[in-house]
Amino acid sequence: MYHPRLYGEFYDMGFKYGQLLYQKANFTIPTISKKKMDFGLESYKELKIFFPEVIEEIKGFAKGIHDKPENLGAFLLSLGVFNPTGQCSVFAFKNKTSTIIGRNYDMLFDFKKFTESSLIAPKNKYAYISQSDVFIGRSDGINEKGLSIAMSFVNGTEIQTGISFHFIIRKILEDCQNTKQAVELIQKVKVSTANNFLIADKNGNLAVVESAPQKSIVRLPQKKEPFIYITNEFKSKEMQAYDRGGVEWSKSEERYNGLGNNLKPIKQIDLEKAKEILSDKCVCLNLRKEKFGTIWSVVANLNELSIERAETKPKATNYKVETRLDWWLKKRANSS
Known part of the structure; x- marks a missing residue:
């Protein structure tokens, strides 16, 4: 289990953690299906309204792993939707x-x-x-x-x-x-x-x-x-x-x-x-x-x-x- 300590501005928290995972674990966003991507992108629009601060964190994290915020947001918002197993x-x-x-x-x-x-x-x-x-x-x-x-x-x-x-x-x-x-x-x-x-x-x-x-x-x-x-x-x-x-x-x-x-x-x-x-x-x-x-x-x-x-x-x-x-x-x- 990882034990990160994240504090400060949302963008900075995201960038710090994304960069750490990229450098230490070569982290990249897992590939998802077009169905999940489309669902996630539409949900990302909703998230911008509901929780605009966390969008800044997503942008920072995406920067840290050298990817686009939309790709990261779509991945996160499709998790546990089509195959909830927990x-x-x-x-x-x-x-x-x-x-x-x-x-x-x-x-x-x-x-x-x-x-x-x-x-x-x-x-x-x-x-x-x-x-x-x-x-x-x-x-x-x-x-x-x-x-x-x-x-x-x-x-x-x-x-x-x-x-x-x-x-x-x-x-x-x-x-x-x-x-x-x-x-x-x-x-x-x-x-x-x-x-x-x-x-x-x-x-x-x-x-x-x-x-x-x-x-x-x-x-x-x-x-x-x-x-x-x-x-x-x-x-x-x-x-x-x-x-x-x-x-x-x-x-x-x-x-x-x-x-x-x-x-x-x-x-x-x-x-x-x-x-x-x-x-x-x-x-x-x-x-x-x-x-x-x-x-x-x-x-x-x-x-x-x-x-x-x-x-x-x-x-x-x-x-x-x-x-x-x-x-x-x-x-x-x-x-x-």
């Missing part, structure tokens, strides 16, 4: 004085070599720690305001040119400070695919946005349940018509039930218990035949900004403490 498990739990989150990201084991956990601190935006298996876009993260967001794929019935989850998550981490703001942003954006987004903040506000090109709804914790969780299906009756299903191979329902069975008996939770839940054999995916399973795992206390991460199949003993966000916040305070 399968994930996420939960959030509200204690009396803290909010704890846990997240397993499940993907082909071959994708381990592309994974990265980044400190991103754009000028005049919130700083955050986030994970992904692609540069620039994000799959989950926690920002300096104690806001967490993580997605899971849903096999939706439609796609449309629009904004992929990678950029929705980035914009939320950079612009939003609580769950309410994040939910409102997701419901306004023209999404390209179906996804679940689980959002939690340090004040204990928990929500899932079940989002599809046709519609989205907000799902809140059940009465007397201080937690919420997702795998790879829509659970609300209103959204099931937009869920194609077909995720039995990834044990989505088994993982969903595993999360519920672990969370329902407990009154409060800490990071050690969160790690235990994510390592449970009913939650942690390990499909050897398909060469598919959990390739990173994150737990966090949003009130303390305590973040720990396992960079392979999680066990209670293989998490490492994340220190870069604390480093950045101290660095920024000392320079002001």
Whole structure:
């Protein structure tokens, strides 16, 4: 897993990282089909409206790898649209004085070599720690305001040119400070695919946005349940018509039930218990035949900004403490 630290102007962040990958890894944009290119180029037009700052980062990255911004943008915005394969498990739990989150990201084991956990601190935006298996876009993260967001794929019935989850998550981490703001942003954006987004903040506000090109709804914790969780299906009756299903191979329902069975008996939770839940054999995916399973795992206390991460199949003993966000916040305070 790569661990870049990117801060400053958007263009400069992109150029720095693109140039680094070009020089150290001879990175070039993978070739994509005409269908994906056309889709990506149309979506790139949407991204210019939705998130103009990140367009500058794309321009900088493209300069660093000696390619055109449009080619890079089209590649990024077509990812996970035509062949969404990621399968994930996420939960959030509200204690009396803290909010704890846990997240397993499940993907082909071959994708381990592309994974990265980044400190991103754009000028005049919130700083955050986030994970992904692609540069620039994000799959989950926690920002300096104690806001967490993580997605899971849903096999939706439609796609449309629009904004992929990678950029929705980035914009939320950079612009939003609580769950309410994040939910409102997701419901306004023209999404390209179906996804679940689980959002939690340090004040204990928990929500899932079940989002599809046709519609989205907000799902809140059940009465007397201080937690919420997702795998790879829509659970609300209103959204099931937009869920194609077909995720039995990834044990989505088994993982969903595993999360519920672990969370329902407990009154409060800490990071050690969160790690235990994510390592449970009913939650942690390990499909050897398909060469598919959990390739990173994150737990966090949003009130303390305590973040720990396992960079392979999680066990209670293989998490490492994340220190870069604390480093950045101290660095920024000392320079002001």
